[in-house]
Amino acid sequence: MPELKPNKPGQDRRICQCGECGAFFSTVSVFDRHRIGPHDGERRCLTVAEMQKRKLVNRAGVWGQPGPAVPHWEQVQEETV
Ligand SMILES: [Zn+2]
Numbered sequence: 888m889p890e891l892k893p894n895k896p897g898q899d900r901r902i903c904q905c906g907e908c909g910a911f912f913s914t915v916s917v918f919d920r921h922r923i924g925p926h927d928g929e930r931r932c933l934t935v936a937e938m939q940k941r942k943l944v945n946r947a948g949v950w951g952q953p954g955p956a957v958p959h960w961e962q963v964q965e966e967t968v
Pocket residue numbers: 905906907908909910921932933
């Protein structure tokens with residue numbers, strides 16, 4: 888089970904790090920989205936390509952949801968995992 892770590896000193900935003908792949912996430916919900924598979928079975932982390940496919944964006948090493956700073960894509964689709 889990956890462990891969520893609190894933000895490091897000096898960072899103004901609360902981020903979490905995946906204990907499995909070491910990636911940083913801006914919110915717990917984004918973190919949740921990068922873990923796939925059944926909870927009682929084989930869970931794994933999404934690859935970078937898979938996260939990009941799900942419209943997650945990496946800003947300064949932290950994965951998050953596309954925000955105002957990101958151009959609007961006309962073909963953005965809600966994807967259920
Ligand atoms: Zn991970």
